[in-house]
Amino acid sequence: MEYGLKKFWARLRLMQYILAIMLLNNEVTAVNHVISKLTRVSSLDDKICVTKDLIFSSNFGMLNRCLLMCINETKCLSVFYNQIDGKCRGCAEIYSSPGGLISFTGFIYFQKEPKTVCEESGSWTAYKESCYMSSPSGTFQQGVDYCQTNGAHPVYVETSDENEFLKTFLAEQVSNNGLWFMGMSDSTKQGEWRYWGTNEIVTFLDFFHSEPNDDGSNSQQCAVFVQPYRFNYQWADHFCTDISPTVCEKSCCETIYT
Structure with a gap:
């Protein structure tokens, strides 16, 4: 009988010890x-x-x-x-x-820490001082019209950081042909890329090593992101009349603190 009680109290103390360790671990996890x-x-x-x-x-x-x-x-x-x-x-x-x-x-x-969020709900995604959205598929001009209707313009990719963000953004988007228009063109002079709507010279470029590959006719006056299994979202020149989504960009944002 005495041995049984000792065994019972020993087990109880062990259970209390284990419970104390679990509670301590939970508290440390909660604090972290x-x-x-x-x-x-x-x-x-x-x-x-x-x-x-x-x-x-x-x-x-x-x-x-x-x-x-x-x-x-x-x-x-x-x-x-x-x-x-x-x-x-x-x-x-x-x-x-x-x-x-x-x-x-x-x-x-x-x-x-401040976090920027797009003021509108829906398909807009915030990054730094801009909001981004992929339009429905259409020609480049149809994409421009869609962006403008939503208070935006076709995206101006201005830095390497923004370009890397857009690769992540596009990985979550859908394009039937794996292409997305961006807001630049060489329609004025072949090989001289300018931002759509501002006519400013594009200073940051990320064309795939075999691009742009226009044959000299200057028929591929638009630029597109190309899906990863082909170009890993690097750029190519392309026909503006092709049917593809356009990446829209506009200034944002509402700042919240989290």
Whole structure:
């Protein structure tokens, strides 16, 4: 009987120990999840925001509770947490430098990150200061008309970063022939590519190594992205009367903080 009780209590202690480890792991996971939603900026440690920027001031005792309070408060864009006494100050601003902040030892700083979103719902996708959408299939002029109807223009690919984003964007789009028109043409002078609508010289190019390959007749006056199994979304010159979607671009955006 005594041996049985000892065995029972030993098993109970083991179960309590296992449960404590599981709870600790869950708590660590929860803390890491909350912390990952804000950005740590150590250059603004040992500071607090001024009174006019203060949204809330409380003693939560734990970092994750402090950060969660800011995450759930729309007006809170940054937070100072005191590692010594657990005090938490939520602020209505994001700070880029310590100028104007109050020095206070022990506080560490976190902030929400701005995210651009297109104001309209639907098929628009935001990247930096532009929104993008793929039109229904049609000629290049029909694509231009569709873009303009939606307050946009055929896309101007101006940088390598934007071009890489568009490759990712196009991987989620559908084109029956694997081509998408963009907003440039060499209709004025063969081989001299200019942006549609502005006539400015295109300075960034990403043509496939065998492109452009117009035979000299200047009949392929438009430019297209080509699907990855052929050109990995690099560019080719193409007939403007072909039936393909057009990538539309317009200035955006609404900025939200997450």
